[in-house]
Amino acid sequence: MSLRIPSHILSALIATGFVLSMSSTAAWSADIDLAKMKVEDGLPKSLTGKPGDAKKGRSAAINRKKGNCLACHAMPVPEQADHGDIGPDLDGVASRLTAAEIRLRIVDPKAVNEDTIMPSFYRTARFHRVQKKWQGKTIISAQEVEDITAYLLTLKDKN
Amino acid sequence: MKYRTLYICTALLGFGLVVSCTPIVEEMTEVEKRAADPRNKTHMVGDKASGYVYMTSQTRDMQDDDIANPAFTWIDLAEEKWSKVEGKAGKSCASCHQDVNKAMKGVANKYPQYDPESKKLIALQVKINRERTKRMGAKPWKWESDQMLGMAALVKLQSRGMPVNVKIDGPAKPFFEKGKEFYNQRRGLLDMACANCHVDNAGNMARSNVLSQGMINGFPVYRLKWQKPGSVHRRFIGCNKQVRATPYKRGSEEYTNLELFLMWRASGLNWETPAVRN
Numbered sequence: 189m190s191l192r193i194p195s196h197i198l199s200a201l202i203a204t205g206f207v208l209s210m211s212s213t214a215a216w217s218a219d220i221d222l223a224k225m226k227v228e229d230g231l232p233k234s235l236t237g238k239p240g241d242a243k244k245g246r247s248a249a250i251n252r253k254k255g256n257c258l259a260c261h262a263m264p265v266p267e268q269a270d271h272g273d274i275g276p277d278l279d280g281v282a283s284r285l286t287a288a289e290i291r292l293r294i295v296d297p298k299a300v301n302e303d304t305i306m307p308s309f310y311r312t313a314r315f316h317r318v319q320k321k322w323q324g325k326t327i328i329s330a331q332e333v334e335d336i337t338a339y340l341l342t343l344k345d346k347n
Numbered sequence: 348m349k350y351r352t353l354y355i356c357t358a359l360l361g362f363g364l365v366v367s368c369t370p371i372v373e374e375m376t377e378v379e380k381r382a383a384d385p386r387n388k389t390h391m392v393g394d395k396a397s398g399y400v401y402m403t404s405q406t407r408d409m410q411d412d413d414i415a416n417p418a419f420t421w422i423d424l425a426e427e428k429w430s431k432v433e434g435k436a437g438k439s440c441a442s443c444h445q446d447v448n449k450a451m452k453g454v455a456n457k458y459p460q461y462d463p464e465s466k467k468l469i470a471l472q473v474k475i476n477r478e479r480t481k482r483m484g485a486k487p488w489k490w491e492s493d494q495m496l497g498m499a500a501l502v503k504l505q506s507r508g509m510p511v512n513v514k515i516d517g518p519a520k521p522f523f524e525k526g527k528e529f530y531n532q533r534r535g536l537l538d539m540a541c542a543n544c545h546v547d548n549a550g551n552m553a554r555s556n557v558l559s560q561g562m563i564n565g566f567p568v569y570r571l572k573w574q575k576p577g578s579v580h581r582r583f584i585g586c587n588k589q590v591r592a593t594p595y596k597r598g599s600e601e602y603t604n605l606e607l608f609l610m611w612r613a614s615g616l617n618w619e620t621p622a623v624r625n
Binding site: 252269270307319327 | 543553
């Protein structure tokens with residue numbers, strides 16, 4: 189089911205401007221329809237053009253009004269009592285996935301698995317009956333996507 | 348790891364090293380684990396589990412004891428209402444139905460029901476208000492009022508211990524299908540369907556909550572968080588808002604269809620009204 193694009197082809201596509209056309213600008217539109225683009229190898233570029241801040245990312249991931257990643261994932265966050273077990277433990281995720289893969293899985297995990305329960309944290313289109321106060325909004329900001337990506341990249345396997 | 352794990356370790360004495368340590372996971376499904384608790388026996392059937400089995404033992408204690416169960420304050424009031432004359436016709440429920448224990452036995456399984464008059468499904472609450480307005484000439488009750496919650500619970504209490512068994516064929520069929528569609532449709536900014544939580548992830552932890560199968564065989568339930576009983580439509584509103592979706596109104600067609608689908612999902616479980624939930 190996974191339509192993996194080998195990385196040399198991907199770089200060729202980037203070189204020809206194929207992927208570049210959607211990722212070259214610093215300001216991303218949250219309306220980009222990732223599912224249609226089959227960008228299953230990930231999103232290699234920062235959404236803001238700026239690097240993420242892992243420390244801020246850690247707190248945005250914990251914050252119930254932002255990432256609330258702990259609702260579904262265990263993370264190495266001992267000060268929080270309750271961690272969900274709906275998704276995989278994120279400790280060690282940086283040893284399994286690249287920055288590009290992690291970024292895509294936060295922006296729109298449905299581009300990887302359309303049946304997943306995981307919300308698309310940076311998308312505004314293709315929703316049904318979104319409450320008024322959330323219409324046209326994304327769950328987290330582009331910079332928060334970058335910050336959380338930077339934080340997850342610190343979660344490497346210890347052995 | 349949430350399952351009991353047996354580690355079989357082979358130590359090679361000659362080298363003084365543990366060469367292989369193979370975990371053999373004894374896969375006990377969530378349902379099997381809960382079924383092992385004798386208290387849960389009458390609250391499970393096949394792979395179906397009432398919300399009861401996901402509750403703490405204190406909450407289950409409250410449900411098991413009618414004196415400790417706060418819902419009975421509302422039910423006692425409804426019992427008084429049952430024989431209280433109200434409205435222009437000078438009648439009470441008892442004037443037509445006599446004894447609530449006998450007259451309302453099994454009625455929990457009859458609603459939501461196809462109504463030829465409106466050509467839609469009607470929930471028990473709608474039926475209760477029709478009795479009040481048409482037969483008694485009394486004022487209707489609000490959906491989530493103390494009177495309505497108490498009366499709906501009193502009626503359903505008369506089916507306690509009977510298996511859920513609802514009619515979904517004949518004219519009810521298209522409404523059932525719509526309810527099923529609702530249940531499986533993703534909604535809200537979090538883009539989740541009821542089934543994502545209550546089918547795919549029942550038994551899993553969503554931060555501090557254990558997700559149940561979202562069964563409705565105990566409604567109206569007394570919810571500790573609400574500090575009062577609540578209707579199943581109130582619960583739907585809560586679950587819709589949780590995923591940042593615009594909820595429907597209590598008593599709406601959408602929620603009534605959904606209620607019929609969920610009654611079918613609970614088929615075979617015993618009626619537990621009034622259940623107690625966190």
